[in-house]
Each structure stands twice: as structure tokens, then as C-alpha cells.
Amino acid sequence: GKANPPMLKILIVEDQPQKLERVLSALQDVVTPESAHVESARDATSAKRLLRDAQYDLLVLDIALPDRQDSQPKKDGGILLLDEVLRRDIYKTPRHIVGLTGYQDILDTSGPKFAEDLWLILLYEPSSDAWIEQLQRKVRHILLTEQKSPTTSDYLTQLCIVTALQDPELKAVLRLPWSWQKRQLQNDTTIYHRGYY
Numbered sequence: 001g002k003a004n005p006p007m008l009k010i011l012i013v014e015d016q017p018q019k020l021e022r023v024l025s026a027l028q029d030v031v032t033p034e035s036a037h038v039e040s041a042r043d044a045t046s047a048k049r050l051l052r053d054a055q056y057d058l059l060v061l062d063i064a065l066p067d068r069q070d071s072q073p074k075k076d077g078g079i080l081l082l083d084e085v086l087r088r089d090i091y092k093t094p095r096h097i098v099g100l101t102g103y104q105d106i107l108d109t110s111g112p113k114f115a116e117d118l119w120l121i122l123l124y125e126p127s128s129d130a131w132i133e134q135l136q137r138k139v140r141h142i143l144l145t146e147q148k149s150p151t152t153s154d155y156l157t158q159l160c161i162v163t164a165l166q167d168p169e170l171k172a173v174l175r176l177p178w179s180w181q182k183r184q185l186q187n188d189t190t191i192y193h194r195g196y197y
Contacts, residue, residue, distance in 0.1 A: 008036040008057045008142060011094065013047040013081070015066055015073055019124065023060055023100070026132040030139045043069050044081040051091045058142060059094035060135070063101040063110055063121075075103070079110055096142055098135060100124045159197075 010027065014020040020040060027038055041047040043066045051059075065077030074080065078099065085091040099114055099121035101107055107123050114121040120138060122131040163169035174180050178195030 007034070008146065009054060010036055010038045010058045010060070011047070011050055011056045012038065012040040012060045013044075013065065013078065014040065014060070014062045014100070015042050015069075016062075019062070019100075022132070023135070026135050027139060030136045031143070035143060043067060043071075044077055047081060048084070048091070051085055051094070055092040056094040057146070058096045058098065058139065060098050060100060063099050063106050064103065075106060076110075079113070096138065098122060098138055100131070
């Protein structure tokens with residue numbers, strides 16, 4: 001029989017019940033109970049406990065977040081949580097992170113930080129579905145790559161470097177001591193070099 005695709009583990013960190021419901025609803029449109037296990041946390045303390053114990057494929061993180069359920073949300077509570085998770089080895093870093101904020105100014109200030117690590121930050125608007133579509137696209141992409149990815153032992157290539165220019169980019173890569181050999185593929189005009197490290 002064919003092996004089942006791996007089940008995604010998703011964590012939503014969101015303190016507002018209404019917003020949490022909308023995020024859950026958005027996810028339910030693209031995942032099934034068989035394809036994803038979805039958990040939620042209402043504050044930074046609960047989220048940290050979960051992130052210590054499990055490796056999540058996707059973290060959906062509200063940027064304005066309280067430390068504990070009985071405290072007021074901090075405008076940058078989610079950023080502080082993320083900084084701690086990335087800094088300390090006791091946490092398992094999620095493979096994909098999507099930030100969610102209802103504030104344009106937070107989107108503007110946090111955007112560059114998320115972009116640096118190729119993460120997504122979305123503007124949550126109660127009256128709009130644009131953020132829902134973006135979140136769903138991200139989840140579909142993760143599901144697709146998970147279903148297609150073989151186990152590590154099946155990989156023939158572990159790293160692919162693509163350069164636009166031969167000089168200086170490709171020249172610099174070829175200076176790496178990786179026993180490069182030029183490869184020509186049939187009916188393909190692209191220049192390939194294969195090496196080992």
C-alpha cells in the first residue's frame with residue numbers, strides 16, 4: 001500500500017476568541033483531521049510550553065499577545081515570544097511562521113523582521129477575506145511540499161545553489177572546495193555543476 005502523507009502539526013497563538021474562530025475556520029477549509037493536527041494557545045506562556053514539547057510545521061502567531069491569560073495584550077508580545085523561541089535551545093523552532101496583526105503600524109514595523117527569515121506577516125481585517133486567502137495558500141503550499149518530499153535518505157541532492165550571473169556569483173560559488181564537475185543535460189541549455197561537501 002501507499003504510505004500516507006505526514007500529518008502537519010499547526011499551532012495558533014491567539015488571545016481573541018473571535019479571531020481564533022476565524023483562523024480555525026480558514027484552516028478547516030484546506031486541511032482535514034487526517035492531514036493536520038491543529039492546536040491553539042491563548043497567551044505567550046502557554047505557547048512556550050507547547051513549543052518546548054513539540055515541533056510544529058506551522059505557527060500562526062498573533063503579534064499583539066498577552067504574557068498570561070489574565071494580563072493585557074502587549075502590542076509586540078508575539079515578537080517577544082518569537083525572539084525567545086529563536087534564541088533559546090529549549091524550544092523547537094516551527095518550520096513555517098505566519099504573523100497576524102490587526103494593526104497597520106505593527107505590520108510596518110514587524111514586516112522587515114518577518115521578511116528577513118522569509119516568513120509571512122498578514123494584516124488581519126475582520127471585514128476582509130484577503131488574509132484568509134493568503135493563509136490558506138501558505139497551508140496548501142506546505143501540504144503540497146510535505147506530500148512530495150521523500151525521506152532524507154531518498155535525496156540525490158541536498159543543496160541547490162542558483163545564480164543569475166556567471167561573474168561574480170557563479171565564480172564565487174565554484175571557489176568552494178566541493179570537487180565541482182561540470183554537467184550537461186540532454187535538451188537543456190542550463191549550465192550545471194555538481195559537487196560534494
